[in-house]
Amino acid sequence: MIRHGGEPTLDRSAILRLLHSATSLDAPAAKRRIVRFRHYSDYERFLLEWSNFGAEEDASDAVRHLPFIEAFSLPVTAELLAAAPAHDLWIENDPQVSVHAIVHKPASREKGIPWGVSEIKAPLAWSTTTGHRVKVGVIDTGVDFSHPDLKQSIGRGINLLNRGTLPHDDNGHGTHICGTIAAANQLHGMIGVAPRASVHPVKAFDHNGSAFVSDIVLGIDWCVRSGMNIINMSFGMKTRSKSLLTAVTNAFNAGVIVVASSGNDGKRKSIDYPARYPQTIAVGATNKLRRIAPFSNRGMYIDVYAPGEKILSSWLRGKYNEMSGTSMATSHVSGAVALLLAHRPGLTPTEIKAVIKRAMLPLRGTKAPRLTGELDVMRMLQAVER
Incomplete structure (x- = not known):
């Protein structure tokens, strides 16, 4: 500092x-x-x-x-x-910041592996790495502590809106993000990208999915002091904030990987903050056809795309919901980074971003496929051995 x-x-x-x-x-x-x-x-x-x-x-x-x-x-x-x-x-x-998710609808439980987790080839990596001992701070709306698919995965967190109480989720968004990162209930429920990683809920967002920048700064501070390896930021805003940039830079300098969603405005040349800061990994969303989802912001500021349309994951009261948004894409990337870090501890944020970019699969339907592509866990693990 x-x-x-x-x-x-x-x-x-x-x-x-x-x-x-x-x-x-x-x-x-x-x-x-x-x-x-x-x-x-x-x-x-x-x-x-x-x-x-x-x-x-x-x-x-x-x-x-x-x-x-x-x-x-x-x-x-x-x-x-x-x-x-x-x-x-x-x-x-x-200012107030909003979570990056759009429509959601209740979904019946699908046993096993959601399509996005399979798409990024996470299951092929589980014989090598499951994210064991990697800590992911999820700055969001909290988590449903009683969800059967998350019970094995939740680590200590903090409630910044009501100190002294657990970071219970009163919105659903945070629970959905945590499920994609690290759900671990393969026999009876769903499984996330890094089933042996631990998610640490940092409740900065209220029941409407809204937070002040100052609460997010406090959340980043808690993550760095509590030894998080990764911070998942599935939210954003249109305006630049020096305070948020300073907090993100401090986390980056402390060796913490910050993964941030690009926003859901369908913009071609602009993405939201904090994803726009170079110290983050900026994530856009793809659909089942491996094309950029229509709602996703895109362009030169995006570092990687990941599944973000019709993503099934955990929800409040032990239920499941299908959601779309760059929020959902971001949780896939955080899980993938957890797999990589468990396999190769000590990689810096700069090295991890380079590995992700080197290992991307070209997208369908883009005129410049070389510039950016979709997350691929197996290619990441191969790229780090080179």
Whole structure:
């Protein structure tokens, strides 16, 4: 992390104005923003004032400390924003982000291996690697802890929306993602890409599938500190966020592989953030015909495509759902990376991305098949031996 030295340049009154405003009765009307500091000494000073302030007032809910990026998230009014010392502070919006899935419908349980898991040739790799001991942090809506197909696969997680409670899924999206990555119930239920990997649910998204960037930053922080090998990010937004980029870069520099979905707008030259950042593996979606799914964003920013249309996976209350989206494609890639890491521990994020790109299968129906292709686990395992 970058440390800026120098004398503190923020005066105490400016800090207190921000803190008082954030905890006042008017705060709900103010927009949540992320405040970062040009000088590390100012960050330390804000931290000190906040800890003193928090002891007097219930400032814990309104003000979120983001130590991973040396920042705070808090409500800031437009007036305060205009008056803030711009040369000392970077203030940006703390926008809401949505999960990347579209229509879903209840599905009857299909025993065995879903089509996407077979398509990427994961079952052919299981005699060599099953993802054993690889930890995948799933920043999402939580997980259904009682699902019979996931009981063997769930590791310790965190609920960032309600600290002290388990990250129970009240939406379904997170459970679906976890199933594709690591479901392990071959006799009676479904099996995921890496059945011996462990998924660690990080609940940053509410029952509507919506989260603040600051909660995602806290989720990335937890994943890095808790020793995750991979972070699955099946969500995105249209706008760039320096705070999210800093968190993703810190994870990348710590050797954590970040897999992110490209978005479901059918765009040809643009993808969502954080997938657009080069420190992630950006994933687009294909269908059963091995063509790019119509809803998937595509183009030069995509690193790899994977099955994302009509994907059957685990759902709430032990059920199953069929979903489509680049979210679903991303969980296939996270599972594939888990298989690769269990086989060859110690590969860096840069090396893993290179292996994936070297091992892709050309897509059907694309004019430039060499640029990008579909995930293929067996080719990945062969490519890493070369």
